Amino acid sequence: MSNFSSSELLTLTGVEALGLLKKREISSSELLHAYLSQIEKTKNLNLFITQTPEEARRNAQESDQRYAQGNPLPLDGLPFAHKDLFCTKDILTTAASEILSNFTPCYDATVVAKLKEAGVTMVGKTNADEFAMGSSTLTSHYGPSINPWICAQDQDPLVPGGSSGGSTAAVAAYAALASSGTDTGGSIRQPASYCGLVGIKPTYGRCSRYGIIAFASSLDQAGVHTRTVDDAALFLTHMAGHDPKDATSVKCDVPHYPDFLTGCLKGIRIGIPKEYHHAQLDTDISHLWEKGIEWVKSRGAQVEEVSLPHTALALPTYYIIAPAEASSNLARYDGVRFGVRHKGEHEDLNEMYEQTRGKGFGAEVRRRVLLGTYVLSSGFYDAYFKKAQRVRSLIAQDFTQVFSKGIDFLLTPTTPTPAFSIKTPPTDPLAMYFNDVFSTPSSLAGLPAISVPAGLSHKNLPLGLQLIGSPFSEGPLLNAAKALELEANFTPLPLQNVYIPA
Numbered sequence: 001m002s003n004f005s006s007s008e009l010l011t012l013t014g015v016e017a018l019g020l021l022k023k024r025e026i027s028s029s030e031l032l033h034a035y036l037s038q039i040e041k042t043k044n045l046n047l048f049i050t051q052t053p054e055e056a057r058r059n060a061q062e063s064d065q066r067y068a069q070g071n072p073l074p075l076d077g078l079p080f081a082h083k084d085l086f087c088t089k090d091i092l093t094t095a096a097s098e099i100l101s102n103f104t105p106c107y108d109a110t111v112v113a114k115l116k117e118a119g120v121t122m123v124g125k126t127n128a129d130e131f132a133m134g135s136s137t138l139t140s141h142y143g144p145s146i147n148p149w150i151c152a153q154d155q156d157p158l159v160p161g162g163s164s165g166g167s168t169a170a171v172a173a174y175a176a177l178a179s180s181g182t183d184t185g186g187s188i189r190q191p192a193s194y195c196g197l198v199g200i201k202p203t204y205g206r207c208s209r210y211g212i213i214a215f216a217s218s219l220d221q222a223g224v225h226t227r228t229v230d231d232a233a234l235f236l237t238h239m240a241g242h243d244p245k246d247a248t249s250v251k252c253d254v255p256h257y258p259d260f261l262t263g264c265l266k267g268i269r270i271g272i273p274k275e276y277h278h279a280q281l282d283t284d285i286s287h288l289w290e291k292g293i294e295w296v297k298s299r300g301a302q303v304e305e306v307s308l309p310h311t312a313l314a315l316p317t318y319y320i321i322a323p324a325e326a327s328s329n330l331a332r333y334d335g336v337r338f339g340v341r342h343k344g345e346h347e348d349l350n351e352m353y354e355q356t357r358g359k360g361f362g363a364e365v366r367r368r369v370l371l372g373t374y375v376l377s378s379g380f381y382d383a384y385f386k387k388a389q390r391v392r393s394l395i396a397q398d399f400t401q402v403f404s405k406g407i408d409f410l411l412t413p414t415t416p417t418p419a420f421s422i423k424t425p426p427t428d429p430l431a432m433y434f435n436d437v438f439s440t441p442s443s444l445a446g447l448p449a450i451s452v453p454a455g456l457s458h459k460n461l462p463l464g465l466q467l468i469g470s471p472f473s474e475g476p477l478l479n480a481a482k483a484l485e486l487e488a489n490f491t492p493l494p495l496q497n498v499y500i501p502a
């Protein structure tokens with residue numbers, strides 16, 4: 001055993017932990033032990049759907065053997081949590097849905113396999129919105145996760161954001177060192193912002209989607225949540241890459257992302273899209289955005305206003321395309337091919353389908369399936385789905401035009417507001433969808449985007465700024481994020497301040 005206390009172990013970054021592991025000043029097993037105890041302590045935050053402590057202990061021992069033999073893997077022994085949307089061999093994978101409450105995949109998602117090969121120790125599968133549909137984890141069949149940050153004024157428990165909210169809350173609460181997420185319209189960036197973390201959604205096609213339970217296939221992309229930009233670069237290096245099992249994954253070399261992180265932005269041009277000055281933008285966030293502009297300037301960047309004229313159409317376009325694809329992807333959960341079959345007597349096959357899908361899916365998933373089926377139906381296909389696809393092209397073109405003029409990145413807020421109360425969430429679905437106003441445009445365009453924790457609201461809640469880059473610019477994008485991180489000097493939630501409900 002080392003001289004490190006458990007709080008010292010938990011507050012190490014991935015980069016720091018690897019350094020100490022290599023020097024054998026700490027062991028993977030003791031690092032894991034600290035994390036497993038923290039998972040136990042924070043269990044009322046409802047972070048995990050499934051915990052895997054036994055496998056984790058075995059893996060940590062194997063890591064320690066490799067360290068002892070002097071041939072460790074690149075991420076050997078780092079405690080990691082996977083969103084429960086990633087298939088994990090022989091481990092329950094529910095997509096936070098009742099309909100998959102008995103689903104144990106017989107294979108690993110490629111991202112899971114890659115991280116395993118890189119040596120991470122999986123501690124469990126995190127809670128999320130059902131089938132990744134939501135912005136709060138309130139749609140999870142397993143109950144919501146709770147944000148470990150707490151509102152300074154009214155001590156009101158908050159949502160961690162979503163859909164990857166269990167994953168972000170787990171890292172913020174020191175129950176995992178890093179975690180995976182999936183982002184269809186903002187599900188990595190929005191919860192990262194709500195929990196004071198770095199969250200990167202790479203370019204569409206950068207990480208394999210093989211083995212990720214599909215929500216909207218033309219938008220879904222895997223990414224990572226960490227406490228620092230250095231850690232995001234490190235983990236992403238070992239998640240990304242071409243996969244012959246995913247036809248949309250792109251054959252394009254994966255650089256070693258940490259090599260890009262100088263924090264210098266000399267010669268970089270950063271655009272501020274004027275359409276993101278939204279009337280409903282929280283004033284704390286708009287002030288932070290102004291600060292962010294000064295920060296990137298002080299790192300050498302040139303900042304200019306740009307226009308993305310179709311921005312306002314992104315949210316309605318997303319909420320046609322994503323449900324349309326979801327309605328098709330979720331057709332397989334019928335109690336025959338996949339999904340827990342409804343028990344009881346059924347008149348005929350149709351009634352069995354109705355009961356299975358009606359009871360197995362939650363309200364938000366049913367809403368999306370209905371919406372998606374409607375916009376794809378023959379009478380409305382042209383009016384809704386086809387039109388949305390056209391508008392999607394215009395949204396993508398806006399970005400292409402700005403980047404073709406020499407702009408390297410766009411700097412915007414990640415979300416219009418800080419985390420909201422778990423007790424009084426928006427009840428109108430449209431108000432909930434407004435959370436994604438700044439994240440859906442880059443999703444529709446397939447661009448890489450990152451949320452960087454940059455400051456606190458007047459109620460002491462974390463706020464993120466978003467950087468958006470051109471396709472496959474993850475390296476330089478992470479560097480721009482590093483510059484922001486250095487200037488913002490944001491402190492992750494102190495371990496002793498982790499809020500745990502009674």
Ligand code: GLN
Nearest residue numbers: 132133134184185186187
């Ligand atoms: N909040 C958005 C939605 O509910 C985004 C979800 C996601 O990115 N998976 O669709």
